[in-house]
Amino acid sequence: MAELDTSGGGGKKGGKVRSKKASTRIDLTAMVDLAFLLITFFIMATTLAKPKAMDTYWPDKTKKDVQLPVPESRTMTVLLGNNHSIEWYVGPPGKSAPTVDHFTKTGIRKSLIDKSKEIEATHAGPDNYMIVLIKVSDKATYKDFVNIFDEISITGIKSYAVVAITPPEVELLKKDGNY
Amino acid sequence: MARIKIPRKSTAIDMTAMCDVAFLLLTFFILTAKLRQDDPLRVDVPGSSIKVNVPDVDMATILVGHGKVFFGVEGTDIRKSLLEEMGKKYNIPFSQEEIQKFSVIPTFGVPMNVLKQYINLSADEKKKYAQPGIQIDTTTNSELFNWIYQARIVTKNLHNKELRFAIKGDSHELYPEISHVIDVLQKQAVNKFSLITALNQGK
Numbered sequence: 157m158a159e160l161d162t163s164g165g166g167g168k169k170g171g172k173v174r175s176k177k178a179s180t181r182i183d184l185t186a187m188v189d190l191a192f193l194l195i196t197f198f199i200m201a202t203t204l205a206k207p208k209a210m211d212t213y214w215p216d217k218t219k220k221d222v223q224l225p226v227p228e229s230r231t232m233t234v235l236l237g238n239n240h241s242i243e244w245y246v247g248p249p250g251k252s253a254p255t256v257d258h259f260t261k262t263g264i265r266k267s268l269i270d271k272s273k274e275i276e277a278t279h280a281g282p283d284n285y286m287i288v289l290i291k292v293s294d295k296a297t298y299k300d301f302v303n304i305f306d307e308i309s310i311t312g313i314k315s316y317a318v319v320a321i322t323p324p325e326v327e328l329l330k331k332d333g334n335y
Numbered sequence: 336m337a338r339i340k341i342p343r344k345s346t347a348i349d350m351t352a353m354c355d356v357a358f359l360l361l362t363f364f365i366l367t368a369k370l371r372q373d374d375p376l377r378v379d380v381p382g383s384s385i386k387v388n389v390p391d392v393d394m395a396t397i398l399v400g401h402g403k404v405f406f407g408v409e410g411t412d413i414r415k416s417l418l419e420e421m422g423k424k425y426n427i428p429f430s431q432e433e434i435q436k437f438s439v440i441p442t443f444g445v446p447m448n449v450l451k452q453y454i455n456l457s458a459d460e461k462k463k464y465a466q467p468g469i470q471i472d473t474t475t476n477s478e479l480f481n482w483i484y485q486a487r488i489v490t491k492n493l494h495n496k497e498l499r500f501a502i503k504g505d506s507h508e509l510y511p512e513i514s515h516v517i518d519v520l521q522k523q524a525v526n527k528f529s530l531i532t533a534l535n536q537g538k
Binding site: 183184185187188191192194195198199201202206207208209210211212213214215216217218236292293294295296297298299300301302303305306309310 | 347350351353354357358360361364365367368369380381383384385386387388389390399501503504505506507508509510511512513514517521522524526527528529530531532533534
């Protein structure tokens with residue numbers, strides 16, 4: 157891209173021969189090309205979507221004496237089965253049949269919010285929040301595990317714990333074909 | 336009558352402003368860039384609504400997928416002393432050159448007895464090499480346990496900070512595999528750790 161000389165014939169009228177002043181303008185095209193090339197490279201090479209960290213807190217297993225008894229009427233037990241299925245029940249195990257649920261806005265999220273409100277209304281304060289016990293079966297995937305943590309953080313459940321699943325609970329899952 | 340001549344305009348555009356902008360952007364990208372590092376194992380990270388970014392320093396990542404476990408820790412200085420410590424523990428002497436080579440490996444999944452061979456492979460060979468994953472069991476003496484334990488000590492000594500842990504798991508990984516890793520962490524009283532997720536706003 158050469159620049160056209162449009163300065164016209166200035167020095168036609170005779171007289172002294174003047175040396176032409178060189179233009180101070182530099183052709184920046186190549187420089188811009190290079191800059192954009194490098195920009196493109198850096199955009200491609202960098203990670204734009206940074207991974208997110210979901211913080212989880214677990215009970216200390218090394219100390220045996222810190223386990224607090226949990227009032228059963230305030231607990232909601234969530235069982236994770238195969239094929240992203242969930243079952244949950246409130247209260248002591250075996251007393252009420254578990255409800256089969258799924259990972260959607262109207263599924264487990266609504267159940268968590270509703271039950272949490274219900275328990276807060278029927279119990280006297282100040283400790284009247286709902287406790288969620290998460291029991292993950294061997295057939296559940298890591299995705300379900302992350303999803304239930306996500307639902308808990310979305311619904312703002314104050315107290316939760318991951319507990320080992322027991323054989324009767326596996327039986328409950330099996331009965332509904334979720335294991 | 337002389338015709339009025341319209342002077343022909345130059346086709347050159349003033350590039351100065353464009354050049355300025357281009358270099359400004361370039362500077363921005365160079366400064367913010369953190370080069371993408373490929374994990375030795377491709378995992379499909381589950382989505383969540385969490386918006387907290389994974390920290391860049393004093394961080395260890397445990398990659399779990401397809402039944403294999405990989406371990407990686409941030410920071411070349413930490414990796415160097417970590418390998419020295421692990422060498423002492425397993426009676427495998429590593430040369431300075433090997434330590435240097437190890438310090439640029441972000442994530443690895445080889446048992447201690449073949450680690451030396453793995454370090455000495457060329458970059459191409461490393462990519463082709465099928466890493467078997469780090470040995471893991473329920474005892475307090477598995478290799479993963481020791482990697483985690485030594486990494487914590489080294490971080491405390493060098494940076495005077497608690498090492499943070501993150502588990503990066505594959506969506507389709509069954510829970511027991513993840514549960515093993517969590518058990519190893521809990522065995523040494525690491526009761527707070529992160530699960531790495533991708534941002535998922537569609538939910």
